[in-house]
Amino acid sequence: MTTQPENWPNIVSQAAVVMDMNTGTIVYAKNPEAEHYPASITKIMTAMLALEDGKLTDMVPVSKNAADQPPDKLYFVPGESEPLLQMLYGLMLISANDAAVAIAEDYGGSVSGFAKMMNAKAKALGATHTHFDNPNGLPDPNHVSTAYDMALITKAAMQIPEFRKIVSTRTYHWKGEAWQSQLYNINHMLFTYPGSIGVKTGYTSVAHETLVVAATRGNTTFLAVLMDNPTNYSIMQDATQLLNFAFDHYQTDMVVQKGTVVDELRSPNGSMVPLYATENVVATVDKAHPPAIRGTLHLRALPPATLNLGAVTGRATRTPGSTFLQAAASVPVQQNAWLHVGNLTYSLADEPSVTLPLFAQASSFAQIASLRVHSSHPLSVFWLIPGGVGMVLIIVFLLSRRRKSRARICIDAVHGPES
Template sequence: MKNFLLSFLVFILLINYIPHVYAIEEKPQIVGPTAVLMDFTTGQVLYDKNMHQRMFPASTTKILTAIIALEKGNLSDIVTANDDVTKIDGNAMYLVPGEQLSLEQLLYAMLLESANDAAVAIADHIGSSIEGFADLMNKKAKEIGANDSHFVNPNGLPNENHYATPYDMALIARYAMNNETFRKIVSTMHYQIPPTNKFNKPRDLWISNKLIKPTSFHYDGADGVKTGYTVAANQVFVGSATRNGHRLISVIMGDEGANIWSDTIKLLNYGFNNYNLVKLVDKGTIVTYAEIGKVKFKLPLVSKDAFYYEVPKGEENSIKSKVELNNDINAPIKKGTILGFLKYTLDGKEIGSVQLLANETVYKNSIGTYYNESKTNVVKDHNKIMTYIEFFSGLLVVLLAALLWRKKKIKAKSKYIFTK
């Protein structure tokens, strides 16, 4: 019995030392004609199905509308609805011309229940007109990097000149999810707008995202983003989910019916099951030291930014790093000066780099001694002292030279007198 227990314990210990081997799952087969799965932190694409194909974005357009409103307006702004809010088809909160709501209330109506009239009221308020707001949308899209998209309205109603790609929508969603207020709104289950000056009943708003709602498609960690549908666009969904600090952004455009939800779940599962987000260096980490001068004064170099990378599970230790410093690093050096790079490779291919900055200001005095920033005041005092020393040393040399010259002259004169 003792031998059996001992063997069993040895077996358990050996199992713990066996390295885990991961096999990447085959890419999921989804019904939707176009899709992309993107890592939120790095922007890496983990799955691509025609991600650069132009499609109608439908109401996922409102992601861009919302972020412009959040950046250019204030949540407490009072917005007065114009007559054009009654001329919009599709989902609505049934605004009345002259009705006043806060920008925050309109954002909830637009993002939770996809109210097209709320989007129009926001556009009129921020851009003065639909056309003016569309200009802001296209400018913002280009700033984000969504270069293959074009917008003509704030709600996504069909128009041949209103299009986007799954990749561009992922970039826009990634940008939007950096905004705390946006994240709060798109993950809110229910919101109520109290009676207004034109509407005597409260409006109850419920989220349309079935990954967040308690439905058969509920997904653990789902925290955004926006649904969309028109006959021309078919089903469109931009999703977000976070697990253990690891957020993924999914986009599917042109899908059929409930497939939009099952396809999204397939994408998210593929990402979470097969990839890990690895932090390779944190911002401000001392990476190496630059040796300055013949005395090899050591200046600490720190990473300008943090660096993350998505890697297939099991390959976390396959990433290699290499420090490359500038040539001829000489003092004086100001803190924050770029002095090199920390470069990362995976399977021999460079995957990114981080700038290395001087972590201190370095001085060099006249006799070749180096001082760092922590002794800045000492350096200044030292330099003053050295200046005085150099001045008086020079003065002493001049005086000695004058004395020697005078002595030599007197000696020569004495010799002349004696000879005569």
């Protein structure tokens, strides 16, 4: 994790991080793992869980406990029910505490039950210094998080299209049972910072000002989290300076584009089989000092296993120290199928490496496998196809010791890269 460099702006906020939301790379950090009260940026987690567990058309009932929450609120009448979609707009635009509790009680059974869900999700995301006690961020000594943890949580939430839509909305027409009006997003950065796409503000007397804001320029999206700042003006100024510096000095670059040929494998008869990238690989780079990017191809041997190849079951074994298998099974080639043949690992300076699955067309392997071979060759695999989760992919020579025979291919086909 990057520490605070001298040339970054000085800020008032006691803790902050700036993350490239496409890569997860932290380009700036000030006290990133110091625990602070998050206040209403807690509601990012609340909204994410509701979107994952519920449907936008769900009717969310309002209890007396929810209706009695302090402002900011939507002033529900106890017994009222509203669609989850409306609840989420109230939650994220005006930071409605009553909506947060109504959602928690409906999807968690109780506030404490929902808090357990929040903590389990935080742990799953790697937010190890976070503990939630309620869904709205109202003061509680045990309700804490960190700038880094909130960046992880927000990055995950922003992968949900409906969440992104809600937090980037400036106004929303509220049509409740008790009243109707326009809701205006209280995240002023959405109106004042060019390219802002959300996400959430927070304030309590003990947390002071907190803020999570994301902005996009070109292919680059930075996410800034700031905690414990005395004033709204000051925290917005901090966020503006940090985002400006990040965009001026860093950018997200495409290392490999999905669907492109990134390498080739040579077959025993000299044919070259192209390997295709199945997803984009991006990296955060310093504009002034672009780093060298190295790629390493890995073809891994499969351990001894029982193969279940479609309708045919066979036995495969591997000789210790060898990358070849012996097998006795075959299935027809699906000409339009793709095979997971290995992984390409990219390393970039001091950042964590990125592993890219590689696929090749099964038809290419079928052509190679049709090569005639000598009858003296043993029964063996001439090409190893590493298996992904739940799949075993192997190309096999099925040879006769008595006469020449055409090699045949054994595969379980998988879908390849989509355009």
